[in-house]
Amino acid sequence: MTKSKGAPELPVADVPAPISGLGEEKNRDSVDAVIDNIVSALTKPIKEGAGEEKVIGEVITVMGKDYPQAVENMNEVFMARKWGDGLPLIPPTEEAVDRMLKGTSRSPDDVVGILEHRKGIATVKIVAVNAVMAGCKPEYLPVVLAAVEAVTEPVYNLYGVHATTAPAIPLLMVNGPLRNELKIHSAMGSWGPGHPANATIGRAFNLVMTTAGGRAETSMSSVADPGRFTWCIGENEEELPPGWEPMHVEKGYKPEESTVTVMNVHWRSPIHGFFAPTTDEEAIEHVSKTISEQEPHWYGEGLLVLLPEIAAQLARKAPTKAELKKILLVSTQVPWRELKQRQQARVGDFPPKGFEIPGDDTMLSPILSQPEDLNIIVTGGAGRHSYFLYPWIRTHTVTSPIDEWK
Amino acid sequence: MEVSSGVRLKVLNPAGVVEKVDKKTLASRPGSLDGKKIGLVFNLKTGGDILLTRTAELLKGRFKDVEVKWFNRACCVAPPEGYIDNAASWSDVAVAAAAD
Numbered sequence: 107m108t109k110s111k112g113a114p115e116l117p118v119a120d121v122p123a124p125i126s127g128l129g130e131e132k133n134r135d136s137v138d139a140v141i142d143n144i145v146s147a148l149t150k151p152i153k154e155g156a157g158e159e160k161v162i163g164e165v166i167t168v169m170g171k172d173y174p175q176a177v178e179n180m181n182e183v184f185m186a187r188k189w190g191d192g193l194p195l196i197p198p199t200e201e202a203v204d205r206m207l208k209g210t211s212r213s214p215d216d217v218v219g220i221l222e223h224r225k226g227i228a229t230v231k232i233v234a235v236n237a238v239m240a241g242c243k244p245e246y247l248p249v250v251l252a253a254v255e256a257v258t259e260p261v262y263n264l265y266g267v268h269a270t271t272a273p274a275i276p277l278l279m280v281n282g283p284l285r286n287e288l289k290i291h292s293a294m295g296s297w298g299p300g301h302p303a304n305a306t307i308g309r310a311f312n313l314v315m316t317t318a319g320g321r322a323e324t325s326m327s328s329v330a331d332p333g334r335f336t337w338c339i340g341e342n343e344e345e346l347p348p349g350w351e352p353m354h355v356e357k358g359y360k361p362e363e364s365t366v367t368v369m370n371v372h373w374r375s376p377i378h379g380f381f382a383p384t385t386d387e388e389a390i391e392h393v394s395k396t397i398s399e400q401e402p403h404w405y406g407e408g409l410l411v412l413l414p415e416i417a418a419q420l421a422r423k424a425p426t427k428a429e430l431k432k433i434l435l436v437s438t439q440v441p442w443r444e445l446k447q448r449q450q451a452r453v454g455d456f457p458p459k460g461f462e463i464p465g466d467d468t469m470l471s472p473i474l475s476q477p478e479d480l481n482i483i484v485t486g487g488a489g490r491h492s493y494f495l496y497p498w499i500r501t502h503t504v505t506s507p508i509d510e511w512k
Numbered sequence: 513m514e515v516s517s518g519v520r521l522k523v524l525n526p527a528g529v530v531e532k533v534d535k536k537t538l539a540s541r542p543g544s545l546d547g548k549k550i551g552l553v554f555n556l557k558t559g560g561d562i563l564l565t566r567t568a569e570l571l572k573g574r575f576k577d578v579e580v581k582w583f584n585r586a587c588c589v590a591p592p593e594g595y596i597d598n599a600a601s602w603s604d605v606a607v608a609a610a611a612d
Contacts, residue, residue: 112536125559125609133559137566144567145574148545148605152538168521176521189526198524225531232528239526266588317527500588 117147188322198238206234209244219258224320240310248511256368256506275333275371281354282364285340292340294487308336345414347421367505380490394437406497407479431477443467545575551603555587560609
C-alpha cells in the first residue's frame with residue numbers, strides 16, 4: 107500500500123497480529139521486541155530505490171507443445187502473478203477481447219475508474235480482458251462495467267474493503283429488463299450455481315478487483331469467502347408483492363432502466379421461525395429478532411433478503427418496502443445498556459473510541475441509523491428461508507446504471 | 513515452467529497500468545530524538561493505542577526532552593483531507609499503528 111501512495115521505502119516494524127486479541131501485556135511486549143527497529147527507522151537515513159511495480163507489457167506470450175498445454179501454462183503464469191481466482195481462466199487473446207468489446211459501444215480506452223489500492227486504471231478494455239477470462243458473453247460486459255464503476259464511488263470505500271481482515275464479500279444485485287434479456291437468474295436458486303450470466307458476471311467483476319485492483323496483494327481477509335469467486339443475483343421483480351417497488355426504483359431509477367447495485371457484505375444471518383406456522387405479527391417479530399441480534403451498523407447498510415412467500419406475508423403488515431423499513435427500524439431497537447453489555451462481551455471495546463453517545467443507559471439504540479440504511483430484495487423461489495445480510499462496517503451500497511455501458 | 517516449441521499463445525495483460533503517483537521524498541532522519549516532537553498516528557483500532565503508548569514510553573526513556581502528541585482518526589477509511597499535513601506540520605517524526 108505504501109507503493110501506491112508514492113512511498114515504497116516507508117519503513118514498517120512488524121508485530122504479531124491481530125493486535126486486538128492479544129491484550130495489553132502481549133502488545134507491550136511486541137513493541138519491546140521491535141523498538142530498536144523503530145528507533146533506527148526514525149533516526150537513520152532510509153535507503154532509496156525499493157519496489158516500484160515492474161511494468162509488464164500489454165501482450166504476454168506463452169508457449170506449449172499443443173494448445174491445451176499452452177492454456178495450462180498460461181494459467182500457471184497468471185496465477186504466479188496473482189491474476190486469477192484459482193479456477194481455470196479462458197485465454198484473453200486479442201481476438202477474444204475484440205469480440206468481447208462488441209458488447210459495448212464505449213471506446214476501449216474509456217476509463218471506468220481507478221481501483222484501490224494498486225491504483226490500477228480500469229479501462230473498458232481491461233474489464234473486457236477480465237470478462238473473457240471469466241467466461242462472459244459479450245452482452246454481459248455492460249453489467250460488469252457498471253459494477254466496476256459502482257465500486258469506485260468513494261462511499262463504497264474500496265480502500266477499506268480491499269484491506270480489511272473481514273470477509274468483505276461483494277454482492278452484485280441486478281434490476282430491470284436486462285435481467286431477463288441476459289437470463290440473470292432471480293428465481294429458484296438465485297444465489298447458487300447453474301446460471302452462466304450470474305456466474306460469469308460476478309466472476310469477471312472479482313477478477314478485475316484482483317488484477318487491476320491488486321486485491322490479492324493487499325487483502326488481509328482472514329478466511330475470505332466463496333462469494334469472492336462470484337456472487338451476482340437478480341431481484342425477482344415478477345414476484346414482488348403489489349406495492350413493493352424493485353430496489354432500483356427505490357433508489358431513484360425508472361422501472362424500465364437496468365441497474366446493478368453493489369453491496370459489501372460482512373456475513374449472512376438466517377431468519378429463523380418461518381418453518382413453523384407463523385402469523386403475520388410473528389413474521390415481523392422473526393425478522394426483527396434477527397436484525398436486533400446483529401452488531402450495530404451505524405456506518406453502513408443492511409440487506410434483507412426475502413423469498414417471495416415471506417415477502418407476501420410481510421406485505422400484509424407493510425404495503426410498501428418503505429413501510430416495512432420504518433416498522434423494522436423501531437422494532438429492532440435494543441436498550442443501550444443491553445447493547446453495550448453484548449458488544450463488550452463480543453468485541454471488548456464498545457462503544458468505539460471517539461464515538462459520542464447522546465443519552466444514557468435507558469435509551470433505546472437502533473441497529474441501523476435510518477430506514478434508508480435497510481435495503482430489501484426479493485429473490486429466490488418457493489420456500490421459507492430468508493436472510494439478513496449485514497455490511498462491512500464502513501461501506502455503503504452503490505447503484506450504477508447498466509444501459510450507459512451498452 | 514519449461515518452454516517448448518509448438519503452440520505460441522499470445523494473451524493480454526489483465527491488470528493494465530497503474531495511475532502515476534508522484535514519488536514522495538521521505539523526510540530526512542534527525543539522527544537523534546533528543547528534544548524532538550513525536551506524532552502518534554492512531555486509527556482508533558483496538559490495541560493500536562497500547563502499541564503507540566508503549567512506543568512513546570520507550571522513546572521517552574531513551575531520549576531526552578521528547579514531546580508526544582496523538583493524531584487520531586477513524587479506522588477503515590482513507591485519512592480525511594489535511595490529516596497527514598496536520599500531523600506532519602507538528603511532528604519532527606511520527607509513528608503510526610496500522611493493523612486490526
